[in-house]
Amino acid sequence: QSALTQPPSASGSPGQSVTISCTGTSNDVGSSNYVSWYQQHPGKAPKLMIFEVSKRPSGVPDRFSGFKSGNTASLTVSGLQVEDEADYYCMSNAVSSVVFGGGTKLTVL
Amino acid sequence: EVHLVESGGGLVQPGGSLRLSCAASGFTFSSQWMHWVRQPPGKGLMWVSRVKSDGSSTNYADSVKGRFTISRDNAKNTVYLQMNSLRDDDTAIYYCVWFGAPLWGQGTLVTVSS
Numbered sequence: 752q753s754a755l756t757q758p759p760s761a762s763g764s765p766g767q768s769v770t771i772s773c774t775g776t777s778n779d780v781g782s783s784n785y786v787s788w789y790q791q792h793p794g795k796a797p798k799l800m801i802f803e804v805s806k807r808p809s810g811v812p813d814r815f816s817g818f819k820s821g822n823t824a825s826l827t828v829s830g831l832q833v834e835d836e837a838d839y840y841c842m843s844n845a846v847s848s849v850v851f852g853g854g855t856k857l858t859v860l
Numbered sequence: 861e862v863h864l865v866e867s868g869g870g871l872v873q874p875g876g877s878l879r880l881s882c883a884a885s886g887f888t889f890s891s892q893w894m895h896w897v898r899q900p901p902g903k904g905l906m907w908v909s910r911v912k913s914d915g916s917s918t919n920y921a922d923s924v925k926g927r928f929t930i931s932r933d934n935a936k937n938t939v940y941l942q943m944n945s946l947r948d949d950d951t952a953i954y955y956c957v958w959f960g961a962p963l964w965g966q967g968t969l970v971t972v973s974s
Contacts, residue, residue, distance in 0.1 A: 754904075787959075789905070796955065796964040797905065840905050847919045849895065849959075854904040 755780065755841055755852035762858040763831045771855045773824040773841030781822040785844040788817060788826045792837045800839075801826060833859050862886035862963055864956045869968030872946055876972070880941040882956030882965055890914075890934040892960055896941050898952035899967075908954070911939060924950075946972045 756774040763769040773780065773788075780786055786804045789797035799808050801817035804824065814829045824843070828835055836859040841852040868880040882894070896908040909920045909930040918930050929942040939956060953967040 754906075787962075791905075796966065799962045802962075838904075842905075842907075848921065849907040849910065851897075851905045851907060 753850070755843060755850055757839075757841060757852035757855045759853070760856045760858065762860055763828075764860045765831050765833065767831050768827060768829045769831060769857065770825050770827045771839055771841075771857070773826070773843075773852045775822050775824075775843055775845075775850070777822060779843040779845035779850050780819065780824050780841075783844045786817070786819055786824045787842045788815075788824075789840045789842065790835075790837045791840065797840065828857070831859050835859055862961065864958065864963055864965035866954065866956050866965045866968040869954065869970045871971045871973065873974050874947060874972055876946050877942070877944045878946065878970060880943065880954055880956075880968060880970070882939045882941075884937045884939070884956075884958070887958070887961070887963075889937040892958050894930075894932060894939040895957045895959060896930060896939075897955045897957050897964075898950075898970075899955070900949070900952040903952075906952075909941065943970070946970075948972050 761769050788801040790800050791797045800815050804819045805817040816827045818825050839855045863885045865883045891913050895910040898908050899905050911918050911930045915932050927945045932939040951972045953969050955967045956965040
């Protein structure tokens with residue numbers, strides 16, 4: 752039950768694109784179609800941005816997209832906006848458990 | 861409207877116990893797996909435990925196995941987390957979560973300190 756590996760920080764200027772990676776193993780990300788991404792602003796509960804690797808819930812802008820290759824999932828935020836500055840967590844189903852990434856703090860410069 | 865409302869958090873000494881409750885409303889609670897997720901102050905999210913819709917199956921993170929017990933009462937639309945042998949590193953906001961929606965509660969703070 753090791754945490755998924757995310758870079759601690761990422762940054763970009765408004766309008767740019769940024770990609771956050773999430774690396775697991777063949778026991779979680781590599782074998783799961785249930786990889787999700789959450790956005791969390793300070794003092795708030797997490798908000799689902801991507802589910803089942805690449806699907807967007809209604810209301811989430813299409814600037815957010817997800818992808819998976821092998822044991823690594825990724826979240827891309829295009830056309831960065833100031834309000835995208837937040838912490839981002841990946842999550843995956845695993846054998847008899849659920850595992851989160853350590854989180855990535857996205858800064859919009 | 862769908863809601864999850866946690867309660868039961870507070871300050872407890874190391875080695876002590878607490879029971880968290882999570883009251884659900886607005887959806888078919890008895891059909892859903894329910895989870896607990898925690899977040900230490902200033903740190904990341906960590907999955908804690910889950911219970912099957914009928915309560916017949918449970919799973920735990922290694923760090924809480926043997927100390928925490930998840931259960932549910934579908935007649936009361938409530939899920940519980942019994943936490944025993946609490947340690948300093950159990951200090952966190954504890955969220956009740958229905959990942960299927962997803963739906964998160966507002967969280968309840970557990971502080972383990974002497």
